[in-house]
Amino acid sequence: MTHTPVVDVLVGKHAVGETVTVKGWVRTRRDSKAGLSFIALHDGSCFDPVQVIALNSLQNYSDIQKLTAGCSLSVTGQVKASMGQGQALEIEAQSIEIVGWVENPDTYPMAAKRHSIEYLREFAHLRPRTNVIGAVTRVRNCLSQAIHRFFHERGYLWISTPILTASDTEGAGEMFRVSTLDMMNLPRNDKGEVDYSEDFFGKETYLTVSGQLNVETYCAAMSKVYTFGPTFRAENSNTSRHLAEFWMIEPEVAFADLSDVATLAEDMLKYVCKAVLEERADDMAFFAERVKKDVITRLEALVNSDFVRMDYTDAIEILKASGKQFEFPVEWGVDLSSEHERYLAEEHVGAPIIMQNYPKDIKAFYMRINDDGKTVAAMDILAPGIGEIIGGSQREERLDVFDQRLEEMGLSKEDYSWYRDLRRYGTVPHAGFGLGFERLVAYVTGMQNVRDVIPFPRTPGNASF
Ligand code: 4AD
Numbered sequence: 001m002t003h004t005p006v007v008d009v010l011v012g013k014h015a016v017g018e019t020v021t022v023k024g025w026v027r028t029r030r031d032s033k034a035g036l037s038f039i040a041l042h043d044g045s046c047f048d049p050v051q052v053i054a055l056n057s058l059q060n061y062s063d064i065q066k067l068t069a070g071c072s073l074s075v076t077g078q079v080k081a082s083m084g085q086g087q088a089l090e091i092e093a094q095s096i097e098i099v100g101w102v103e104n105p106d107t108y109p110m111a112a113k114r115h116s117i118e119y120l121r122e123f124a125h126l127r128p129r130t131n132v133i134g135a136v137t138r139v140r141n142c143l144s145q146a147i148h149r150f151f152h153e154r155g156y157l158w159i160s161t162p163i164l165t166a167s168d169t170e171g172a173g174e175m176f177r178v179s180t181l182d183m184m185n186l187p188r189n190d191k192g193e194v195d196y197s198e199d200f201f202g203k204e205t206y207l208t209v210s211g212q213l214n215v216e217t218y219c220a221a222m223s224k225v226y227t228f229g230p231t232f233r234a235e236n237s238n239t240s241r242h243l244a245e246f247w248m249i250e251p252e253v254a255f256a257d258l259s260d261v262a263t264l265a266e267d268m269l270k271y272v273c274k275a276v277l278e279e280r281a282d283d284m285a286f287f288a289e290r291v292k293k294d295v296i297t298r299l300e301a302l303v304n305s306d307f308v309r310m311d312y313t314d315a316i317e318i319l320k321a322s323g324k325q326f327e328f329p330v331e332w333g334v335d336l337s338s339e340h341e342r343y344l345a346e347e348h349v350g351a352p353i354i355m356q357n358y359p360k361d362i363k364a365f366y367m368r369i370n371d372d373g374k375t376v377a378a379m380d381i382l383a384p385g386i387g388e389i390i391g392g393s394q395r396e397e398r399l400d401v402f403d404q405r406l407e408e409m410g411l412s413k414e415d416y417s418w419y420r421d422l423r424r425y426g427t428v429p430h431a432g433f434g435l436g437f438e439r440l441v442a443y444v445t446g447m448q449n450v451r452d453v454i455p456f457p458r459t460p461g462n463a464s465f
């Protein structure tokens with residue numbers, strides 16, 4: 001059953017004259033007057049399909065002439081130097097086994113023509129056969145491998161944090177509830193509230209919004225750790241950068257402050273972008289041609305320049321002085337909206353910004369209070385073209401200050417007792433961040449919408465497939 005990936009043929013791993021077997025799907029087929037058929041066969045291993053020459057001497061040539069886009073084939077043939085333009089090598093078929101027909105070419109949704117990206121979303125199960133989603137898939141894979149490599153090379157341990165949890169890490173109340181209770185017949189206590197003691201876990205349970213609180217516990221023993229897993233947010237945001245299910249990478253570092261993890265984030269982004277430029281030149285050339293002209297130069301600039309560090313307070317002044325009419329007015333204390341982030345990253349600086357020291361009232365309970373008492377040691381990284389891709393902070397490691405914050409925010413000590421223990425037993429300064437993986441993939445490929453960089457997007461009203 002061994003066969004050769006198309007990429008190996010195209011990069012010349014097999015000598016001209018060697019016999020190989022390639023397997024894949026027909027992208028296009030055309031007949032020549034000279035009595036042969038040219039088949040573009042792809043198998044997902046690289047951007048380009050390989051050209052297969054089928055001579056009319058093949059015993060099933062009449063069937064081959066009926067092949068249409070989407071049919072699956074096993075081709076055995078000889079590697080040849082190509083006479084055609086654009087690619088150096090092709091395969092002259094000695095035999096072609098038709099593995100699967102397309103039952104009616106007129107109804108095949110991925111017929112070889114340009115489809116709109118919205119149309120492709122309706123066919124999440126077939127869209128990986130297209131150029132664009134194939135390229136996204138390979139870049140996404142390259143990025144995730146590079147992320148693991150980056151942390152592994154620096155001695156970080158990958159920690160699996162739970163998906164089912166009782167904690168709302170971000171305190172934003174945007175959690176999906178998980179329950180085995182009968183929704184039509186919920187058990188209630190004397191006050192009429194739902195009685196979760198009868199539920200599977202004996203208490204209210206959700207899908208996690210972030211692995212951070214859990215990974216902090218391992219940080220307080222293993223020093224340098226990270227999570228890489230799916231996270232869930234029930235925020236009803238129908239935007240091009242929000243998903244209900246997305247993947248997040250969350251490193252956490254002991255004996256580290258905000259500046260240390262800002263540097264770590266910058267190094268990581270440069271490392272993974274460099275990996276894509278080196279390993280996925282074929283896909284990036286496609287994105288530059290078809291999706292976003294400056295996508296490669298933008299990545300090269302990111303790899304080679306220092307990120308700009310800016311305080312939230314200074315950013316507010318810059319926005320006020322910009323003379324721009326923003327939909328959401330700017331005032332110290334407001335959260336930056338995407339129009340503000342875009343103005344700062346795209347128009348004002350033109351490079352990624354590490355925005356630091358936000359007002360405490362707009363940030364989560366676990367962030368470390370700065371000496372001014374008004375701001376927290378938080379950072380967001382804003383990238384031109386997409387806005388926020390990273391959110392992070394130094395964590396409050398002082399038990400008394402932390403308890404005060406819990407009280408201010410109306411959160412109970414009991415709910416966070418295990419988290420408080422980390423501050424009671426050998427507390428250390430520590431910091432970390434969360435990188436939204438789909439936002440990174442969108443930024444790197446130039447794709448406009450995060451729905452097109454995750455295989456099966458989950459958004460309000462959409463969980464089919
Ligand atoms: O800023 P957030 O909410 O931070 C946290 O969850 C922290 N616990 C991370 C940490 O410090 N360990 O989310 C982090 C990143 C955002 O910057 C964004 O890139 C992405 O996660 N993100 C989303 N991506 C897609 N869809 C959504 N609904 C997202 N919400 C956040």
